[in-house]
Amino acid sequence: MTLPAISVRSLVKRFGTTTVLQEIDLDVPEGKVSCLIGPSGSGKSTLLRCLAFLEEASEGMITVNGEALGFFENAKGERERLPAGQIRAVRAQIGMVFQQFNLWPHMTALGNVSEALKTVHKVPKAEAEERAMVQLAKVGLANRAGHYPSQLSGGQQQRVAIARALALSPKIMLFDEPTSALDPELTGEVLNVMRELAAEGMTMVVVSHEIGFAATVGHQISFLDQGRLLFTGPPSEIFAKPRHLRLEQFLDTYLDRGASMLA
Amino acid sequence: MSFKLFSLLVQASVWTIGISAISIGLGFLIALGLSAALLSGKALYRRPAEFFISFFRGVPLLVQLLLIYNLLPFIGLNVPSIVAAIVGMSLCTAAYQAENLRGGFESVPKGLIEAADMVGFSPRQVFLRIKVPIALRLTFPALVNEAIMILKSSSLVSVVGIVEITRMAQDLASSTYMPIEIFSSAALIYLVICWAVALAGRYGERSLPGAAK
Numbered sequence: 001m002t003l004p005a006i007s008v009r010s011l012v013k014r015f016g017t018t019t020v021l022q023e024i025d026l027d028v029p030e031g032k033v034s035c036l037i038g039p040s041g042s043g044k045s046t047l048l049r050c051l052a053f054l055e056e057a058s059e060g061m062i063t064v065n066g067e068a069l070g071f072f073e074n075a076k077g078e079r080e081r082l083p084a085g086q087i088r089a090v091r092a093q094i095g096m097v098f099q100q101f102n103l104w105p106h107m108t109a110l111g112n113v114s115e116a117l118k119t120v121h122k123v124p125k126a127e128a129e130e131r132a133m134v135q136l137a138k139v140g141l142a143n144r145a146g147h148y149p150s151q152l153s154g155g156q157q158q159r160v161a162i163a164r165a166l167a168l169s170p171k172i173m174l175f176d177e178p179t180s181a182l183d184p185e186l187t188g189e190v191l192n193v194m195r196e197l198a199a200e201g202m203t204m205v206v207v208s209h210e211i212g213f214a215a216t217v218g219h220q221i222s223f224l225d226q227g228r229l230l231f232t233g234p235p236s237e238i239f240a241k242p243r244h245l246r247l248e249q250f251l252d253t254y255l256d257r258g259a260s261m262l263a
Numbered sequence: 264m265s266f267k268l269f270s271l272l273v274q275a276s277v278w279t280i281g282i283s284a285i286s287i288g289l290g291f292l293i294a295l296g297l298s299a300a301l302l303s304g305k306a307l308y309r310r311p312a313e314f315f316i317s318f319f320r321g322v323p324l325l326v327q328l329l330l331i332y333n334l335l336p337f338i339g340l341n342v343p344s345i346v347a348a349i350v351g352m353s354l355c356t357a358a359y360q361a362e363n364l365r366g367g368f369e370s371v372p373k374g375l376i377e378a379a380d381m382v383g384f385s386p387r388q389v390f391l392r393i394k395v396p397i398a399l400r401l402t403f404p405a406l407v408n409e410a411i412m413i414l415k416s417s418s419l420v421s422v423v424g425i426v427e428i429t430r431m432a433q434d435l436a437s438s439t440y441m442p443i444e445i446f447s448s449a450a451l452i453y454l455v456i457c458w459a460v461a462l463a464g465r466y467g468e469r470s471l472p473g474a475a476k
Contacts, residue, residue: 054377088383096381102374105473106396116382119392148473161378168382 003066005030005172005203006051011060013046013227020046022227024060028172028220031201035214038224039250044207045099047224048176051205052096053087064090065171095165099177101157103149109136109160110145113167121168135163139193155186159193166197173197175206211254215239223247268435269448275431276452282345282427283414286352290413291406293353294360301365312361319358325419327351332423348420356413363405367398400471407464411457418453428452 004027013021021043028034028051036044049055051062053070059079062069069090074080082090103112114132117123123131136142139159149157158178165173175194179187191213198204198217208214214221215235222232225246231238238247300312319327328351335347371394379389421430432449436442468474 052381054380088385091381092383094381096378098374098378100372100374102372102378104375104378104393104397106400106471107473115392116384119388120383120385150473164378164382 002030004028005065007063009061011050011057011062013050013055014058020227024229026222026229026232028203028205030203032219033198033204033206033217034220034222035218036207036222036224037211037214042224043227044224045176048174048205048207052094052174053091064093093171095168095170095173097161097165097173097175097178099180101161103157103161105149108146108148109141112160113164116168132167135167139163153186154182155189158182158190162193172203175204177207177209179210268439268445271435272428272431272448272452275426275428276456278425278427279414279417280456282348282352282420283417285349286356287410287413289353290356290360293357294364297357297361298364298368301361302368316358316361319355324355324416325422327355328419328423344423345425348423348425352413352417356409359409363402364398367402368394370401371397403468403471407461410460414457414460415453
């Protein structure tokens with residue numbers, strides 16, 4: 001068995017006295033699409049943010065391709081925080097796409113995609129922009145390179161954000177509700193880019209309400225409810241014969257909305 | 264009113280504009296430091312900055328100018344009154360600008376910083392490449408507003424003997440006995456300057472990179 005791309009062990013996340021994630025164990029297989037689904041407030045976005053180390057887990061360990069993310073267990077078995085440089089190095093394997101795109105408004109699409117290459121990796125400007133153009137072309141926006149975020153539609157902004165993450169050649173891509181801020185008409189173009197990425201064998205973790213996407217593209221579906229990971233399995237198992245009562249109720253709300261393909 | 268009198272007022276406006284521009288610029292630099300202190304989270308830096316701001320926002324500029332004008336020679340600094348005027352105006356506007364900047368830095372959306380963290384920016388790079396440009400964009404209209412306030416407040420430096428527009432107008436009014444014409448002209452000149460600054464500000468705001476057109 002190959003090493004999982006991300007491995008989560010006994011992860012607990014508390015905000016103050018509220019426990020939002022309880023004893024999460026999850027393996028994200030390499031080269032596959034893992035989807036986190038569940039009702040609002042179930043903790044799926046928080047879990048994803050822990051995988052990006054944007055939230056620090058209160059307990060438990062996360063390893064990325066075998067390397068500890070943020071915390072490690074020292075010789076005495078205690079949980080110890082890694083230095084900032086180490087965290088940055090492990091995080092460099094991860095690309096993140098946010099619900100609100102989070103493009104930098106003072107830079108063009110090309111600037112957004114090439115900025116980290118120039119600033120962080122000291123790639124010469126011409127080369128950085130050339131590499132950025134390749135990524136923009138990949139998401140179908142080469143002709144929008146000189147546009148500022150304010151001049152792009154939501155779907156275009158999200159595609160630029162995907163290109164920005166891809167420009168650094170991450171091994172794993174995390175998507176935090178990438179289409180939730182988009183009009184239904186614009187979700188398609190973003191999902192298409194994600195489908196292409198999946199087809200190329202990118203390791204992806206996707207938090208989404210797009211159950212259709214999860215069912216058709218996902219290789220592994222995890223269902224969270226009230227901070228607990230209730231179920232992890234292939235889509236065929238989850239969608240064809242949901243056995244868990246809570247999962248069944250959750251999926252029913254989608255069937256009510258006409259997602260007959262899942263029935 | 265003769266052209267000669269009007270042109271004297273226009274000449275005096277060089278002082279108004281010069282003192283205001285230098286004060287805004289120096290004040291901005293001081294304000295950057297103050298806002299950094301306010302946001303540092305360390306009481307050692309924050310408390311003095313807070314005290315500075317309370318003082319300069321809480322005492323009338325006229326009193327500040329008179330105080331500084333008299334205080335500098337008292338502590339052995341015999342500087343020209345123009346320096347006292349610029350010091351007073353700079354410190355005062357710095358206090359206001361610092362609060363603007365603090366608000367601007369605090370309003371930089373957290374997600375934009377997270378995006379920078381995710382692509383490997385160091386805290387310093389996040390500050391220089393993301394926080395500063397965005398905070399400046401957010402506070403730019405307030406900065407233009409402050410520039411206009413300072414232009415008008417510069418009339419107060421007449422009390423320390425600088426012959427800018429207001430002082431010139433007072434001198435001319437008392438020597439010509441034409442106060443209405445002269446003060447109307449002075450008002451007109453202030454109005455034109457402030458209008459030009461507002462216009463330039465609006466143009467500048469529109470031409471900031473990525474501004475919504």
